[in-house]
Amino acid sequence: MPPEASIPSHLGFAILGLLARRQRTGYDIAKAMERPVGYFWTARHSQIYPELARLEDAGLVRHRVVDGAGPRPTKRYAVTAAGKRALRSWVASELEPQPVRDLETLKLWSVWLVAPEIAKSFVRQSLSAHKARLAAYEEELAGVDADTDSRDPGHPLFASRLTLEGGVRSRRAAVEWCEWMLDELDWAGDHHRSDRHRQGHGARRGT
Amino acid sequence: MPPEASIPSHLGFAILGLLARRQRTGYDIAKAMERPVGYFWTARHSQIYPELARLEDAGLVRHRVVDGAGPRPTKRYAVTAAGKRALRSWVASELEPQPVRDLETLKLWSVWLVAPEIAKSFVRQSLSAHKARLAAYEEELAGVDADTDSRDPGHPLFASRLTLEGGVRSRRAAVEWCEWMLDELDWAGDHHRSDRHRQGHGARRGT
DNA sequence: GTTTCATATGTCAACATTGACATATGCCGC
DNA sequence: GCGGCATATGTCAATGTTGACATATGAAAC
Incomplete structure (x- = not known):
């Protein structure tokens, strides 16, 4: 034993x-x-x-x-x-909640401290990383999907297909999110410049 | 100094x-x-x-x-x-690639080892966790979104809004993914059974 | 009245993770 | 023939992270 x-x-x-x-x-x-x-x-x-x-x-x-x-x-x-x-x-067994550690979002959370142009370059970095990963997932999924074993729930390829599908979906969502943020920053940057020149610095708080 | x-x-x-x-x-x-x-x-x-x-x-x-x-x-x-x-x-600064540690996907990757019924209960657990988190994000985003400060790229609430929007989008994608997996497991479970028992079976929906 | 909870800061041992150091062979391109 | 790369397994110090132990007060629930 x-x-x-x-x-x-x-x-x-x-x-x-x-x-x-x-x-x-x-x-x-x-x-x-x-x-x-x-x-x-x-x-x-x-x-x-x-x-x-x-x-x-x-x-x-x-x-x-x-x-x-x-x-x-x-x-x-x-x-x-x-x-x-x-x-x-x-x-x-039960799926225990796991600690989250997402550096990308952590950085984004402090992005209000930098100029919109710098924020945009940050989002563009993210976007290209997500796009690259999405392409990798899609390619790998195409290969798995073509294999009929991936339909058998008792075959490893079945699990591979489920995980890859999740990867594709989450990265697609991330790509769309980045594109949405670029839009927001475009609009906000313009807007900000227009009434940029004077306003008081009151006590601001945020969550 | x-x-x-x-x-x-x-x-x-x-x-x-x-x-x-x-x-x-x-x-x-x-x-x-x-x-x-x-x-x-x-x-x-x-x-x-x-x-x-x-x-x-x-x-x-x-x-x-x-x-x-x-x-x-x-x-x-x-x-x-x-x-x-x-x-x-x-x-x-440049966004360095971060190590990934996703316990949910890691488990899912070995889900081919268990019966479809157990796999489904695993996915259902995930689904309800994602739904709960989605609801929390949506509620918090509604509050942030209502504040006009969240439109100012120099205000903390602007960054909060970007991160929460990402949370909502990724969780929505995760919820849809779980529902898709439940469909796959339904079909695969039936298919598996029908093969073993040599019974006819109806059509399935697309990938 | 007493239990329980929120406030509030700290230490410590154990475990998880990284990055560097260490080593030796065979193959490929130049 | 030489440099670089893939193969292949290990150790070690430093850092990151967790969970338990320690402590004291005020307020609310029962």
Whole structure:
């Protein structure tokens, strides 16, 4: 029996999710954390290798040494039956609210401090980032969508299709939002200039 | 001159953004990190108090002791001129790509492992959370929108309006996405069953 | 009257995450 | 043949973040 299997961290479940689809080396996992898993969860290799060791201690994954190019033995990991059970029960568990950390919105929240022109250049940066991500999602979704396996709710591609669809929808909304903000800033900039020249500085408050 | 002002952390800028709108105690900041700033950035008081001390060391905020109900002296913080400059230049700086950490999508990505019925209950949980958040955003936006200050690009409420509009749009997209997923799961669940039992089945709607 | 809640500030251990350092091989282009 | 890149796994110090512990007062609910 493996040591008592403590509940893995979020990263642990991200790794189990990858290994449940197919076996991988730690290096493969690190690459997947850029794309496509990196679209919603990221980690560096320096976090992945220790986490794999912890998962193995808990009996949720195991490895076999294979041929490879590194200076150390290359290890290929696979999920165990216990690992798959842990993953399944995590998916079925209540979705706890997660801390939000959105740097883009945080910056935008203080955008009233800078001139409308600078605000517009900020929004344009956001817009192009969202557009690029949208294009990536759409391309990947087209590939998944063409595969008939993506209609089978028991196939990994089914889940890939759901997540990609969400990505496309949220990025489309973000692109439209940025375009709306540019309109607002255009109008506000003009308006502001017109009655810019004198008004008192009263005590302002905001929420 | 204060000690050399190192660049504050993201949390530091969140706090500066709050104090740039008006003075607050550490406790007030902690409450604001639930709502409305908590909509895009969160922190506990155990993180806020040390950060305020660091910001003060860097000369970006200062405090005055006021009457209060706590066991220790109550401190009211305000942003300094240097703090406002730091915040402004951060807003104008390039938007660095941020690590994504989306637990909801991470779970969904492994949803192929569970029965469609369980998947549906997961999506229903998401849906109700998104709907609740959407309602909160809409209510807050209605209040901000009614204030004419929210049209002035130099007023905090202008920035509040932009961020809330983004919140409304993204949550609306999320609600529609969840409803789309429920449709997909309905159809896929039926399809799955009918395949197994060799029964005929009707048409489905488009992607 | 007593429990509970909001006010109010702090510390600390544990865990999560990043970025730098460390290492060695094979392949490709120049 | 040499530089750069992909393969491949690891450690470590520093920073970010959480959850628990600690404390005291006034007001409202029961």
